[in-house]
Structure formats: structure tokens, C-alpha cells
Amino acid sequence: MDTGTHIVMGIALGGLATLDPAIGINSPTTQAVMIGTIVGSQAPDLDTILKLRNNAKYIRNHRGLTHSIPAVILWSILITGVIYVFFPECSLLHLALWTTLAVVLHVFVDIFNAYGTQALRPFTKKWIALGIINTFDPFIFFIHILGILVWAVGGHQGYTFFSVYVVLIGYYILRFIMQQRIFKDVREKFEDVERIIISPTIRFRQWHLAIMTKDQFFVARVVDSELVVLDQFERVPVPQTxxxxxxxxxxxxxxxxxxxxxxxxxxxxxxxxxxxxxxxxxxxxxxxxxxxxxxxxxxxxxxxxxxxxxxxxxxxxxxxxxxxxx
The missing domain is CATH 3.30.70 (Alpha-Beta Plaits)
Known part of the structure; x- marks a missing residue:
């Protein structure tokens, strides 16, 4: 997801954490956990600094090692440790649990984009990209903003963000159903389909597709359930000249x-x-x-x-x- 969405997710997770009896509404642990969830929700994207080197380094490594299983563990330990230095009276266990959840949630939601992550490293370097949610999804971002506003005017942060995430679970399920219908439509219209790469757009009912058949590439889009082919190319292997x-x-x-x-x-x-x-x-x-x-x-x-x-x-x-x- 984009940086803005990760930030509001971190705030929302900190608000949700107040439902944890060990944290409560106003305590040192509450403050520590809020910092932990916000920082943890951003930490895996530290590799964005690779852009300062060059695009090649960034493309090869962004959402790679920093989103891997070892990195999730290290981010959680590092962030928890630093925050605990400043909040020694907080509950270390609950700080660690919620900070870890923030880091895991960051990597988890990135899997649903078309870009994906190498979340299963070191077991595999395969990119996991489900292509269900756009990198910036207006609905996801603004429902978090709505939750923050409800909190700001006096709503209970825990129950508010619990409701937000219940709605988002339903939203993800809906997007998955929409995607599967598109896959079914493609397989019915094209022969010898080997792979379908789908990229959701910022518009709810519009998707981009790259379709690989045995002999051709098709570039298409889906708008309001209508599949339109935009380009067609012969599938020619790269010669090793x-x-x-x-x-x-x-x-x-x-x-x-x-x-x-x-x-x-x-x-x-x-x-x-x-x-x-x-x-x-x-x-x-x-x-x-x-x-x-x-x-x-x-x-x-x-x-x-x-x-x-x-x-x-x-x-x-x-x-x-x-x-x-x-």
C-alpha cells in the first residue's frame, strides 16, 4: 500500500489495541503501543531509500528482504526495544505483540497489490502478488480517516476501529469475488490461457489485465464487467544472441x-x-x-x-x- 494508508493503518491498530485489557485507554503502555503500531506499520518500507542509489537497486530490492520473515522478526524486536527504553514502565509483552502485529499487517496488505512482496523469504524468493487491491485504494484509506474522525469527536477508539476492520474484511472478500469472476470470464473467452496477471486500478470497477496464452500476449482492461482487448502481441521467446x-x-x-x-x-x-x-x-x-x-x-x-x-x-x-x- 502507499505510505499514507500504512500510516492510518498504524493509527487504527493503535486505537484497536485499547480493547486489550492490559493496555486500556490512557496509560504508558497505551502510548508506547500507539508509537509501536505507527512505526511498525512503516518500517518495512525503509528500503524506499534505495531510490537514492538508482532504480535498478530499488526495483530489485523494494518489498524484498525488508518484507521477509526474518525482517518482520527483526523489525519487531528493534522497534519494541527502542520504545521500551523510553517507556520502561509499559508492558513489554503487549508492546511487542502489537508492534509485531503492525509489521505483519504491513507485509500482509502489500501482498494484495499487483506489485506484491517476497514475504516468504528465505524459503522462496517468489513474488507474491494477489492483484486484488490497488496500491492506493480510496475506500480503504478514507474508511480509516472516518474512523480517526469518529475517535477525534469522542467515539471509543477500540470499538470504532474494530468496526472499521470488520467492514474491511468484507471489502477484501468482495474484491476477491470480483477478481475471480474476471478470471472466469477470461478463461471462457481465450484459449490456452497460461497466466492472467491482473492489476486493480484506483477505480472500483476497473482492472488492467495482461493475459498470456500459448502463442500470444493480450493486454486488456475490464470496466463495469466488460472485457476489452487493447493490444495483442505475438509471444516470441527472447533469443540468446x-x-x-x-x-x-x-x-x-x-x-x-x-x-x-x-x-x-x-x-x-x-x-x-x-x-x-x-x-x-x-x-x-x-x-x-x-x-x-x-x-x-x-x-x-x-x-x-x-x-x-x-x-x-x-x-x-x-x-x-x-x-x-x-
Missing amino acids: KIIRAAEEDENISAFLSFSPVYRWEVDEYTDHYEVKFIDLRYRSKGYYPFVAIVQLDQDLKIVSSYTGWIFSEEKLRKKLHLLPE
Whole structure:
């Protein structure tokens, strides 16, 4: 989820914690737990600082190790320990339990996005992305805001946020049912479907789809239960030529390939250089595919320049990276 939603979830969890008899409404433990749930709900996204290095590092590692099982344990111990130093009179056990729950909830809700996490590391590095909830879901965010407002005007924080989460459980179930209906519709309309990658949008009844069949890729969307195919590509395996192998050595290309499950590729040869480009088919905006990886190599197959990330026009890509002209 986005940072704002994780913050309000942390506040909500701190309010819910007041139903714990050991915490109560106003005590040192209450204050410590509120801090623990807010910080714990943010901690796994510390890897966002990798953006300061480069996009390749960020793409390869975001929601990876910091969202793994060992990280959940370490975040919980570290945050609990630091807070306990400042609130030694609080209940260490309950502080640890609610802080851990906040960290676990962060990782858990991220699984429902199309981006996903590597939540089962170290057992597997597979990305778990259920594609049920958009990274920012207006309903989830604003029902938390509503709960906070009810609390602010005197409502009981524990019962308020208990009600919020009961509603959200129903909401997640509804979204799951909607998604399964789309899967069923796709399998009825397409033959030899091997994989369906679904990305919910910020709009409740609109979804993006990347459909892999035996021989083709289909890019589609669902609006108000109507499935519309937007693009269709032949499914051509990436050839292991000298140019491709050289390109795959580049950090940006390898990061893209480690993350993207469905893409098409292009290789262009110019007078003095080669250009290899991979285009993620999960994301489509106004007829353009903005998530790409590109590398340019000279005649000796040495990397001249490269990039991976979000870009919304070829002109901006080349200006930003000073790539060689076509």
C-alpha cells in the first residue's frame, strides 16, 4: 500500500489495541503501543531509500528482504526495544505483540497489490502478488480517516476501529469475488490461457489485465464487467544472441527481468550501436507502456548507457538519460 494508508493503518491498530485489557485507554503502555503500531506499520518500507542509489537497486530490492520473515522478526524486536527504553514502565509483552502485529499487517496488505512482496523469504524468493487491491485504494484509506474522525469527536477508539476492520474484511472478500469472476470470464473467452496477471486500478470497477496464452500476449482492461482487448502481441521467446546476452549483463536490464513477469522485447541495430529494450505489459497508460528497461551497446557490445523505470515518452527517456540518438 502507499505510505499514507500504512500510516492510518498504524493509527487504527493503535486505537484497536485499547480493547486489550492490559493496555486500556490512557496509560504508558497505551502510548508506547500507539508509537509501536505507527512505526511498525512503516518500517518495512525503509528500503524506499534505495531510490537514492538508482532504480535498478530499488526495483530489485523494494518489498524484498525488508518484507521477509526474518525482517518482520527483526523489525519487531528493534522497534519494541527502542520504545521500551523510553517507556520502561509499559508492558513489554503487549508492546511487542502489537508492534509485531503492525509489521505483519504491513507485509500482509502489500501482498494484495499487483506489485506484491517476497514475504516468504528465505524459503522462496517468489513474488507474491494477489492483484486484488490497488496500491492506493480510496475506500480503504478514507474508511480509516472516518474512523480517526469518529475517535477525534469522542467515539471509543477500540470499538470504532474494530468496526472499521470488520467492514474491511468484507471489502477484501468482495474484491476477491470480483477478481475471480474476471478470471472466469477470461478463461471462457481465450484459449490456452497460461497466466492472467491482473492489476486493480484506483477505480472500483476497473482492472488492467495482461493475459498470456500459448502463442500470444493480450493486454486488456475490464470496466463495469466488460472485457476489452487493447493490444495483442505475438509471444516470441527472447533469443540468446550475443547482443541479448551482453544486454542482460547490465544492472538495469537484470533488475527489470528479475521483477517483471510479462514483457515484450525489441532489438534495434543502428550505424554505430545496438539498442535492446524490454517493455512491461502489465502497465498501460494512454496507449503507452511506461515501465521499461533499455540498454545501448557499442559495436563491441560494451554498455554505453542504460535505464530502467517509469517513463512516459521516448523523448523524455532520451533527454533524461542522454542516450545515443536512433
